[in-house]
Amino acid sequence: MPPLEKPTEIKKIPLEPRQAIMAAQTDVLVVGGGPAGIGAAVGAADAGAKVILAERYGFFGGNATAALVTPLMSSYTYSKPVYKRDSMSLLPIDIGAGRKIIGGVFDQFIKKLIEDGGAVPPSIETGYVIPFDPEIMKLTALEILDSAKVSYLFHTYAEEVISRNENREVVFATKSGSVVISARVVIDCTGDGDIAVSAGADYEIGRNEDGRVQPMTLMFRMGEFDKHGFENYVRKNPGQWKGVYGLWDLIKEATEAGDLELQRENILFFKTPHEKELSVNCTRILNVLGTDVWDWSRAEYQGRKQIHQIADFLKKYVPGFEKSYVIQSGVHTGVRESRRIVGEYKLTTDDILSVRKFDDMIACGSYPIDIHNPKGSGTTLVHLPVNQWYTIPLRCLIPKKIDQVLLAGRCISGTHEAHSSYRIMPISFATGHAAGVCAALSVRAGKLTRDIPAIDVQNELLKQGAILDR
Numbered sequence: 105m106p107p108l109e110k111p112t113e114i115k116k117i118p119l120e121p122r123q124a125i126m127a128a129q130t131d132v133l134v135v136g137g138g139p140a141g142i143g144a145a146v147g148a149a150d151a152g153a154k155v156i157l158a159e160r161y162g163f164f165g166g167n168a169t170a171a172l173v174t175p176l177m178s179s180y181t182y183s184k185p186v187y188k189r190d191s192m193s194l195l196p197i198d199i200g201a202g203r204k205i206i207g208g209v210f211d212q213f214i215k216k217l218i219e220d221g222g223a224v225p226p227s228i229e230t231g232y233v234i235p236f237d238p239e240i241m242k243l244t245a246l247e248i249l250d251s252a253k254v255s256y257l258f259h260t261y262a263e264e265v266i267s268r269n270e271n272r273e274v275v276f277a278t279k280s281g282s283v284v285i286s287a288r289v290v291i292d293c294t295g296d297g298d299i300a301v302s303a304g305a306d307y308e309i310g311r312n313e314d315g316r317v318q319p320m321t322l323m324f325r326m327g328e329f330d331k332h333g334f335e336n337y338v339r340k341n342p343g344q345w346k347g348v349y350g351l352w353d354l355i356k357e358a359t360e361a362g363d364l365e366l367q368r369e370n371i372l373f374f375k376t377p378h379e380k381e382l383s384v385n386c387t388r389i390l391n392v393l394g395t396d397v398w399d400w401s402r403a404e405y406q407g408r409k410q411i412h413q414i415a416d417f418l419k420k421y422v423p424g425f426e427k428s429y430v431i432q433s434g435v436h437t438g439v440r441e442s443r444r445i446v447g448e449y450k451l452t453t454d455d456i457l458s459v460r461k462f463d464d465m466i467a468c469g470s471y472p473i474d475i476h477n478p479k480g481s482g483t484t485l486v487h488l489p490v491n492q493w494y495t496i497p498l499r500c501l502i503p504k505k506i507d508q509v510l511l512a513g514r515c516i517s518g519t520h521e522a523h524s525s526y527r528i529m530p531i532s533f534a535t536g537h538a539a540g541v542c543a544a545l546s547v548r549a550g551k552l553t554r555d556i557p558a559i560d561v562q563n564e565l566l567k568q569g570a571i572l573d574r
């Protein structure tokens with residue numbers, strides 16, 4: 105049976121009023137425990153706020169752990185204009201380390217993840233990206249939140265936010281029925297802007313010309329990969345590997361034999377901390393939106409079919425993969441792009457490529473504009489000038505018209521093109537960190553989040569180890 109079709113006509117029916125369990129009252133409620141949520145929760149707690157983090161799954165990490173998105177992209181500027189791939193190490197290298205531009209909670213988290221044996225330290229060897237183990241990351245996240253004294257509730261799906269007096273009350277669907285957590289400030293780290301939209305914020309979806317978003321990708325890990333066998337093959341067949349990507353002849357052969365119908369232009373895999381394991385970022389699911397339940401069902405169905413075709417291709421055609429097998433796929437398909445909430449400022453491509461330094465900057469980024477074609481194969485990659493970085497203003501975290509709700513991570517305010525750069529995990533940690541600090545200062549001063557001076561947020565961020573260089 106195919107997944108359930110979306111009704112052609114949407115008919116709405118009223119529901120009975122219901123009761124909910126009032127679970128807690130707090131200063132800051134962070135909804136969504138991905139990179140942005142971890143940054144926000146620790147940042148707010150370190151600035152003195154009482155913090156609760158609510159997450160729909162039973163672990164933290166967001167895309168990093170639930171969708172198996174690895175590696176963490178670089179937190180340095182790029183000292184070379186383009187990626188080159190070293191086919192031997194299976195990593196994009198030679199991007200060079202310029203200057204470190206993301207610190208704070210991100211650094212604290214990575215330091216612990218490395219100590220826990222869950223990540224490879226960034227270096228020229230790793231191309232300054234960070235390969236990590238998602239299972240170890242789950243525990244690292246818990247322990248970081250424990251030591252920051254952040255309280256949390258798992259298996260809570262935020263459905264709605266209600267404004268009551270000075271508080272924002274978020275209603276969660278749980279196995280215990282509806283549960284409410286009341287807070288002075290709520291930080292929306294859901295990736296999709298679920299809280300901001302429920303509070304009445306405006307949002308945009310997709311690119312200007314046709315509203316299409318970047319494709320979704322169901323990622324997976326392959327085990328029993330024989331690195332040496334693969335390296336031998338690459339060494340003997342240098343023509344198979346040009347620039348970042350490779351395996352051209354094998355892909356052609358398998359496609360002609362009817363064994364492979366690749367939805368993207370290439371096979372992309374990344375090294376993990378384990379020698380016999382690879383992370384594969386290769387499925388491509390088009391015309392699906394991460395805020396539509398019917399699209400979700402189609403995406404999961406297609407993603408799983410594509411994984412098995414790709415894994416079979418690797419096993420059958422590519423030396424080094426003979427004994428390989430799929431260890432694990434994401435709990436869900438990875439969403440690159442959904443809603444972008446309209447904030448007090450909308451970050452643009454020009455801000456990124458002209459490496460603009462805003463007076464109210466709260467985070468830095470150097471990742472290129474990276475748009476996976478919403479319509480099919482092809483990826484647009486536009487780099488910043490060498491050794492440069494852009495900044496994100498505090499205003500991108502403040503939804504227009506809405507008070508006491510802040511944005512962080514991939515749902516902050518920006519254009520489709522700018523989003524393709526600031527969506528990556530280290531930058532999501534950094535915008536989360538800033539939102540957490542702003543929320544805590546708002547509670548401490550008894551002022552609205554929009555009235556907190558950027559300089560106060562910057563000073564607290566610097567105190568907490570963030571990097572805000574001009």
Ligand SMILES: Cc1cc2nc3c(=O)[nH]c(=O)nc-3n(C[C@H](O)[C@H](O)[C@H](O)COP(=O)(O)OP(=O)(O)OC[C@H]3O[C@@H](n4cnc5c(N)ncnc54)[C@H](O)[C@@H]3O)c2cc1C
Binds near residue numbers: 167
């Ligand atoms: C296929 C793919 C490949 C990528 N590759 C890379 C890469 O190599 N390196 C890199 O750095 N970045 C990469 N990214 C980008 C990156 O993973 C995300 O943009 C980043 O994780 C965004 O962080 P976030 O915290 O905003 O959102 P998420 O990571 O999506 O976290 C959101 C969290 O909120 C929770 N949540 C959502 N809705 C609710 C709700 N209503 N109630 C309660 N909880 C909720 C979710 O369960 C999740 O834990 C990739 C993304 C994809 C999809």
